[in-house]
Amino acid sequence: xxxxxxxxxxxxxxxxxxxxxxxxxxxxxxxxxxxxxxxxxxxxxxxxxxxxxxxxxxxxxxxxxxxxxxxxxxxxxxxxxxxxxxxxxxxxxxxxxxxxxxxxxxxxxxxxxxxxxxxxxxxxxxxxxxxxxxxxxxxxxxxxxxxxxxxxxxxxxxxxxxxxxxxxxxxxxxxxxxxxxxxxxxxxxxxxxxxxxxxxxxxxxxxxxxxxxxxxxxxxxxxxxxxxxxxxxxxxxxxxxxxxxxxxxxxxxxxxxxxxxxxxxxxxxxxxxxxxxxxxxxxxxxxxxxxxxxxxxxxxxxxxxxxxxxxxxxxxxxxxxxxxxxxxxxxxxxxxxxxxxxx
Amino acid sequence: xxxxxxxxxxxxxxxxxxxxxxxxxxxxxxxxxxxxxxxxxxxxxxxxxxxxxxxxxxxxxxxxxxxxxxxxxxxxxxxxxxxxxxxxxxxxxxxxxxxxxxxxxxxxxxxxxxxxxxxxxxxxxxxxxxxxxxxxxxxxxxxxxxxxxxxxxxxxxxxxxxxxxxxxxxxxxxxxxxxxxxxxxxxxxxxxxxxxxxxxxxxxxxxxxxxxxxxxxxxxxxxxxxxxxxxxxxxxxxxxxxxxxxxxxxxxxxxxxxxxxxxxxxxxxxxxxxxxxxxxxxxxxxxxxxxxxxxxxxxxxxxxxxxxxxxxxxxxxxxxxxxxxxxxxxxxxxxxxxxxxxx
Ligand SMILES: CC(C)[C@H](C(=O)O)[C@@H](O)C(=O)O
Ligand SMILES: CC(C)[C@H](C(=O)O)[C@@H](O)C(=O)O
Numbered sequence: 001x002x003x004x005x006x007x008x009x010x011x012x013x014x015x016x017x018x019x020x021x022x023x024x025x026x027x028x029x030x031x032x033x034x035x036x037x038x039x040x041x042x043x044x045x046x047x048x049x050x051x052x053x054x055x056x057x058x059x060x061x062x063x064x065x066x067x068x069x070x071x072x073x074x075x076x077x078x079x080x081x082x083x084x085x086x087x088x089x090x091x092x093x094x095x096x097x098x099x100x101x102x103x104x105x106x107x108x109x110x111x112x113x114x115x116x117x118x119x120x121x122x123x124x125x126x127x128x129x130x131x132x133x134x135x136x137x138x139x140x141x142x143x144x145x146x147x148x149x150x151x152x153x154x155x156x157x158x159x160x161x162x163x164x165x166x167x168x169x170x171x172x173x174x175x176x177x178x179x180x181x182x183x184x185x186x187x188x189x190x191x192x193x194x195x196x197x198x199x200x201x202x203x204x205x206x207x208x209x210x211x212x213x214x215x216x217x218x219x220x221x222x223x224x225x226x227x228x229x230x231x232x233x234x235x236x237x238x239x240x241x242x243x244x245x246x247x248x249x250x251x252x253x254x255x256x257x258x259x260x261x262x263x264x265x266x267x268x269x270x271x272x273x274x275x276x277x278x279x280x281x282x283x284x285x286x287x288x289x290x291x292x293x294x295x296x297x298x299x300x301x302x303x304x305x306x307x308x309x310x311x312x313x314x315x316x317x318x319x320x321x322x323x324x325x326x327x328x329x330x331x332x333x334x335x336x337x338x339x340x341x342x343x
Numbered sequence: 344x345x346x347x348x349x350x351x352x353x354x355x356x357x358x359x360x361x362x363x364x365x366x367x368x369x370x371x372x373x374x375x376x377x378x379x380x381x382x383x384x385x386x387x388x389x390x391x392x393x394x395x396x397x398x399x400x401x402x403x404x405x406x407x408x409x410x411x412x413x414x415x416x417x418x419x420x421x422x423x424x425x426x427x428x429x430x431x432x433x434x435x436x437x438x439x440x441x442x443x444x445x446x447x448x449x450x451x452x453x454x455x456x457x458x459x460x461x462x463x464x465x466x467x468x469x470x471x472x473x474x475x476x477x478x479x480x481x482x483x484x485x486x487x488x489x490x491x492x493x494x495x496x497x498x499x500x501x502x503x504x505x506x507x508x509x510x511x512x513x514x515x516x517x518x519x520x521x522x523x524x525x526x527x528x529x530x531x532x533x534x535x536x537x538x539x540x541x542x543x544x545x546x547x548x549x550x551x552x553x554x555x556x557x558x559x560x561x562x563x564x565x566x567x568x569x570x571x572x573x574x575x576x577x578x579x580x581x582x583x584x585x586x587x588x589x590x591x592x593x594x595x596x597x598x599x600x601x602x603x604x605x606x607x608x609x610x611x612x613x614x615x616x617x618x619x620x621x622x623x624x625x626x627x628x629x630x631x632x633x634x635x636x637x638x639x640x641x642x643x644x645x646x647x648x649x650x651x652x653x654x655x656x657x658x659x660x661x662x663x664x665x666x667x668x669x670x671x672x673x674x675x676x677x678x679x680x681x682x683x684x685x686x
Contacts, residue, residue, distance in 0.1 A: 085528070109454060109455060110453065111453070135529070142498070143499065144498065145497065145535055146495065146497050146498075149494040149531060152489065182579070184423045191490065195484070215583050218587050222590035240558050243561050247563075
């Protein structure tokens, strides 16, 4: 039976994670869950962000479910780099998966796009690029200061994430992969990404492919998000594009994500894209849908595609049944989703 | 009298530039314009992109007005790097200026945003960052390949563009500047940008400031573009954000831009953001508004703020008077704009 590490985290994290666990228990009874106390609260109490001993314990699990970490009281970057990015790199989570759907019953910001028309997934590279931490500064604080940031890209890293994108496209109806980069300016990395993309595409004649510059893709995500199926891109472009995709499908409040090590050598981590929302924390008002959808990605990754599909269907029914303006209760949504998914 | 170099370029370039010149002549009679033949056509005829002799001649002008360069028949990158980027760097055009307005009479893609509500300008750094051309590859074409791209940032380069943004904010009603970066990941460059921003902000107590990560800004440009006044950001982030801003204000068809050397040591260049649109070229159907708005930026840069304002007002009247679905004739639009601007 699956062993899951749960990092409920800060703010609304514990509230939404409780619902995600409720739903997982409903579709896959017997999952063993261990709670880990990480995030702003622990940082303030002990000064620790992610002790090595905890990292080692997390490594022993099949997957990690995270609610949200962060609080305005923590210096910016501390938890992002010390916890989220550290896990992505330590656990070689090279596929950062971010699906975006405009669900029936929800309203996106675009007048030309109808619910049901957008269903895309961004496969963002998670372990390379400008996130590698390569860079430095000279003459800091003087008029002569220079600061550099280096994007590191390997054939190894680029090929494995592109392969993952094609594999996902094959499991989808439209079977289309869009490579997004900026080959006209970033010629070295762009060439590596393009050549690798073409080589992998040649092995997948049943998959349609296209290439777009990142600026064009950012624009088309706003004007024609319907055109995308699977988008594969580098770490930083993926960071930006997934937030645009979330925005055009109703906001990060509904967006799920997975930081995945597809090889299974390390646990993958699943978390809602939204933050800890301290302003509404503890009041039972947070929407648990993004956390529940993240749990569905977790189930899928662990090989329980049926259970994942039932959870996703439950979310679809939940959102289709909502009336705009009617406030929701976190626990009630969780109860409904669990009941529906259990079927 | 001002001496302008005109690069009409390819596709619809000559058509829209002709209207821009018509309008400039109407508000500022006596401008001396010299045509330069650059772009896909010259490249195919002679193999030349930007001969040194032409670069030297361009340097002798007060400004450059460009229509559009490019054609699918030219290998990607050749004209972008050999012409557009080369000019930006050779002429130290460190302010890449991109205003976005949702004009009365036009419809943007966002249902929550009404015409008139969006009026922002992105001040994008134009001579540094990932556009510096620093990077390389090793073991190219083998499984061991690595490719790097380096973002180079200097206090000199960052400070001058931030100063320009604050100066522009002071001339606007809301007097607000948003710095966009990714300081939580790009810590070295992010720190340089933040510290410089704070130092310049301290000299401008009458200007409101805020900071946003690039992913959040990409999202807010879709959900609340009204919140922005002046946005200052690095070269690559600016490339992406300006296309989002264009998308939410009706598309790149209306977007103007300037690549500006505010010191006046070199000529600044003004061009519509749209491309050469070979599919509609030569038929008199292209909308010259973006080219005309680019000419307004040119007039403003050369110190003719009144003339620039009259051109902008003419565009406002033109767009407000349009009926959706009625095809336009390039030359007629130019005539109307010239007549209105001449007043
Ligand atoms: C918190 C931050 C480091 C992170 C990122 O940039 O990847 C976030 O924006 C995300 O998209 O998960
Ligand atoms: C053509 C390309 C090099 C250019 C850029 O990336 O700056 C374009 O996208 C722009 O925004 O002017």
